[in-house]
Amino acid sequence: MARGRGPDGDRSTAERILAVAAELFARKGFHATTTREIAAAAGVRGASVYHHFPSKAEILYEIARRTMEDLLAVGRQAVASSAEPERQLRRLVEWHVHYHADRRVQARVADEQLDALPPARRAEVVALRDEYEGLFRTVVTAGRDRRDWPVDDVAVTTFAIATMASGVGAWFREGGRLSPAAVASIYGDLAVRAVGCERSGAPLPAAGAPPR
Amino acid sequence: MARGRGPDGDRSTAERILAVAAELFARKGFHATTTREIAAAAGVRGASVYHHFPSKAEILYEIARRTMEDLLAVGRQAVASSAEPERQLRRLVEWHVHYHADRRVQARVADEQLDALPPARRAEVVALRDEYEGLFRTVVTAGRDRRDWPVDDVAVTTFAIATMASGVGAWFREGGRLSPAAVASIYGDLAVRAVGCERSGAPLPAAGAPPR
DNA sequence: CGCGCAACCTAGCGGGCGCTCGGCTAGCGG
DNA sequence: CCGCTAGCCGAGCGCCCGCTAGGTTGCGCG
Numbered sequence: 001m002a003r004g005r006g007p008d009g010d011r012s013t014a015e016r017i018l019a020v021a022a023e024l025f026a027r028k029g030f031h032a033t034t035t036r037e038i039a040a041a042a043g044v045r046g047a048s049v050y051h052h053f054p055s056k057a058e059i060l061y062e063i064a065r066r067t068m069e070d071l072l073a074v075g076r077q078a079v080a081s082s083a084e085p086e087r088q089l090r091r092l093v094e095w096h097v098h099y100h101a102d103r104r105v106q107a108r109v110a111d112e113q114l115d116a117l118p119p120a121r122r123a124e125v126v127a128l129r130d131e132y133e134g135l136f137r138t139v140v141t142a143g144r145d146r147r148d149w150p151v152d153d154v155a156v157t158t159f160a161i162a163t164m165a166s167g168v169g170a171w172f173r174e175g176g177r178l179s180p181a182a183v184a185s186i187y188g189d190l191a192v193r194a195v196g197c198e199r200s201g202a203p204l205p206a207a208g209a210p211p212r
Numbered sequence: 213m214a215r216g217r218g219p220d221g222d223r224s225t226a227e228r229i230l231a232v233a234a235e236l237f238a239r240k241g242f243h244a245t246t247t248r249e250i251a252a253a254a255g256v257r258g259a260s261v262y263h264h265f266p267s268k269a270e271i272l273y274e275i276a277r278r279t280m281e282d283l284l285a286v287g288r289q290a291v292a293s294s295a296e297p298e299r300q301l302r303r304l305v306e307w308h309v310h311y312h313a314d315r316r317v318q319a320r321v322a323d324e325q326l327d328a329l330p331p332a333r334r335a336e337v338v339a340l341r342d343e344y345e346g347l348f349r350t351v352v353t354a355g356r357d358r359r360d361w362p363v364d365d366v367a368v369t370t371f372a373i374a375t376m377a378s379g380v381g382a383w384f385r386e387g388g389r390l391s392p393a394a395v396a397s398i399y400g401d402l403a404v405r406a407v408g409c410e411r412s413g414a415p416l417p418a419a420g421a422p423p424r
Numbered sequence: 425c426g427c428g429c430a431a432c433c434t435a436g437c438g439g440g441c442g443c444t445c446g447g448c449t450a451g452c453g454g
Numbered sequence: 455c456c457g458c459t460a461g462c463c464g465a466g467c468g469c470c471c472g473c474t475a476g477g478t479t480g481c482g483c484g
Contacts, residue, residue: 163379
């Protein structure tokens with residue numbers, strides 16, 4: 001039967017499990033969250049969770065993989081949106097921050113809970129993450145080589161900017177003082193100034209939402 | 213007896229427990245670490261741990277509190293070392309990074325595992341952390357008001373810089389390509405440029421180690 | 425209608441967890 | 455030389471974890 005559907009129950013049970021598990025993993029961590037809690041939050045009994053997922057770890061994997069795939073797609077479009085390194089970096093950071101603000105729960109899980117995955121699954125997600133970080137590295141390298149950004153060390157600088165931009169997930173709350181777009185713009189400014197390119201630059205045509 | 217002491221056994225058992233627990237908490241997280249693992253790594257049996265600490269959570273608390281107290285002391289000296297906001301910010305970031313590189317295990321635990329503490333203990337450590345973050349906020353505010361740094365939003369900027377500087381604990385390894393001082397200097401540059409103060413500035417008399 | 429199966433349930437297994445109990449032992453003060 | 459105690463241990467308690475077995479329900483469909 002399809003009991004979960006209808007006016008009150010939203011989406012399918014599997015999707016509801018993913019949503020509430022992400023919330024719990026983000027708030028308490030993977031190991032501190034029990035399958036019974038996930039089940040209760042999703043409105044089913046413990047055993048029913050295992051009708052949709054083979055293990056607790058696979059729930060985490062599904063959340064993390066989807067999120068990294070989304071982020072990678074957004075990042076690729078950010079880089080493709082211009083040939084100018086400064087614009088590429090600003091868009092990368094803005095969309096990264098925007099995504100982390102919009103979907104902060106999933107993004108935090110994907111950033112912080114990977115160590116809880118079994119090695120093979122962890123490797124899959126880390127591969128996606130490395131590919132994503134490669135976008136930042138490429139753009140910073142291009143800025144240094146073609147636009148003379150005063151970047152001491154590409155690897156360190158890249159990682160520092162990515163870390164900074166991900167940090168937004170730790171404090172951002174929907175409906176707070178600042179909109180996702182406003183926060184994204186602030187982080188974009190910080191990033192382009194940090195790498196030392198001169199122009200303060202108009203914050204791009206629109207600091208708008210990432211695609212999808 | 214004082215069995216643990218001597219040529220091979222280092223320090224007291226209590227200190228050894230704190231050291232190996234920090235290592236395990238940093239690598240696998242608090243909830244994924246068992247008291248039996250801590251005991252084995254410290255060279256004692258499980259029951260002996262409870263001769264020195266009343267609970268696993270109190271071990272985490274001791275690590276986190278000590279670390280935040282150290283960091284706060286270092287940060288206060290960084291601010292006191294100059295009256296010029298740019299120098300204060302650079303020193304704050306450099307010493308923060310240097311500390312995170314030198315004691316990355318403890319620092320990561322203090323940054324990332326606080327949610328595992330019981331509420332009262334968590335509040336104590338968070339109070340120290342808030343005081344520490346206040347140093348950054350004060351310096352950024354001073355730079356904006358007295359030196360016209362183009363800071364859009366003090367709270368967001370402060371948090372972004374602190375997040376960036378803490379991120380060094382995720383990748384730094386002793387004996388790698390860069391020394392703690394070199395990494396600290398790079399992060400110092402990134403921070404002062406990010407807030408938009410003009411001078412590239414000599415990297416201060418010495419980007420040396422923090423006190424203590 | 426009545427079969428098949430997706431969805432969900434109740435009940436509970438096996439195991440590892442944090443932690444405790446009571447006892448042994450070595451070194452120290454008197 | 456004896457008694458005290460800090461330090462450590464073996465044994466194990468009680469709990470709750472991830473997960474499973476097997477049954478029930480009711481919709482989709484021929």
